[in-house]
Amino acid sequence: MTKGGLETEALGVERMSEHVRDWADLVQRAVEANGFLEPGFALPAARHFPAKSRPVFVVVWKSSAAQGARRLIALFPIVAPGFSLGAATARGWLHKQAALATPLLDRDCAEEAAAALLDWFAGDRSGAGAVLIPKTPMSGAVFAAFTRAARATGRAWRVLDSHERAALLSGGDPEEVWTRTSSRKALSEMRRRRRRLEEAGELRRVIYSTPAEIPRATEDFLALEASGWKAERGALLGHPSLATFVRSATRLLAREGKIRIHSLELAGKPIAMGVVIESVGRSYFWKIAYDESLRAQAPGVQLVYAITETQSERDDIGLTDSCAIPGHYMIERCWPDRLVVCDLMVQAKADGVTQFAEAHAKEVWRRRLREVAKSAYHRLVSHRKQR
Structure with a gap:
């Protein structure tokens, strides 16, 4: 999709590997770092994990008339929504070996890059009613860029499952x-x-x-x-x-x-x-x-x-992220600083209020069912150990 000098496209793993130099350059210019989106980490993960869990890399390029070239200003790996009854949710790629899924946005045009990503989902044929950015710092510049872009285009957004984890300020x-x-x-x-x-x-x-x-x-x-x-x-x-x-x-x-x-x-x-x-x-x-x-x-x-x-x-x-689960018994007694991490859900289409509400309700319900299942499993395991 091309709009206003910006070109947004979705690339597979092998295509993305052709742009490692642009990717590495964006890492250095990013408004907020994410070590799990370093090409040296993310590409091996995408290649060696099962094919069904491989991401699609949604990228935004910005043309430069003066230089006659283009530069990468956004990178957001996603798991495209599959079949869904009703409004679907496009999810940022978060696997068990990563503690963050924060997209990379150019610091010089972070809000513009975030808006371009949202526009791509709005025009995508996947039927996504919402975009979910899991495990991103709530006080970070990427969270701010997406929420500002949402407000500017009349999109709604919600925070799901925010929690603190230990960190160490230098x-x-x-x-x-x-x-x-x-x-x-x-x-x-x-x-x-x-x-x-x-x-x-x-x-x-x-x-x-x-x-x-x-x-x-x-x-x-x-x-x-x-x-x-x-x-x-x-x-x-x-x-x-x-x-x-x-x-x-x-x-x-x-x-x-x-x-x-x-x-x-x-x-x-x-x-x-x-x-x-x-x-x-x-x-x-x-x-x-x-x-x-x-x-x-x-x-x-x-x-x-x-x-x-x-x-x-x-x-x-400036900061070392513990990458630990909330309430970790050891690290929280060692490192006193805290990083608030959340799942951010943003409306995909500017005129898709109903779709977003449906996608949000489904996601909340899905998480509640997951917690009920977890609790039941732990009770069963505990019961078996006591026998």
Whole structure:
């Protein structure tokens, strides 16, 4: 679709891979970062996940008469709505390996780019009555751009399922940060446990970040994760396609200097590892694994404190997102700052008030049914364990 010097189109994975340079350039110009939409992360995910879950990349190009060229000003991977009784919802692509689905919008024309995306859905033949942008920061510039564009064109919007998750603002004193939601006693106890670890051998912190280091560190992480409880509940090594995705993504991100693997090593052996993705001033604490045979000495907590020290000292990173579920028992006691994340639903067609209301009601009902099913499942599991 072409309108007012803007061209919007939907591209498959292979077509999108032809525009990696434009994509990477947009990442640097984006009004709000999203490490899970770095090409080095998103393309391997799209390629290695099952074909039925692969996204369509909706992109907006802006022509430049002066330069005789065009530049990419928006990128929004979506899962196109399938068959639906009544108004459907086009959903931003959010898979289990991503903690955000925030689209990329050019900082110089964010609202214009958001409006162009909405116009594409309005003209799309999918029958979408609404566009859902899942897991996006509520205080972020992308949320603001879409809601302003909606207001300007008479579209309605709603916020669904907002929640807080732990985050770490840079520049603070690690001890003060750590004790803001904990206590001096807890910090002293953690250090006592660290001394117990040191009695067993040399304990050191290592950060792997170069293209030469990352492949080996990735294998160590995968092995460490698979050695624990996740071996029975979804360790990456237990799923060949996921393991291939992780190996590919970490390798590609390392080429761009956008990944660090933090390792706490005892006598030369990793006992806790964390994978941190970076994108234009933000970090994302993506994965953690630790040696469960050392649980009494809390190697995972020891690693988080080491990461807290490192991230607090960096002046090129403003915030580290924990990527954790709400109420996570460990990270929320360690990191006191909070990031409010929500699902934003926007009316697709400017004149589609009825369709949007129907799509919104269906989505609310679908989520209620999902929660009822989850509760029933957990009650059943709990009942079986008590028998």
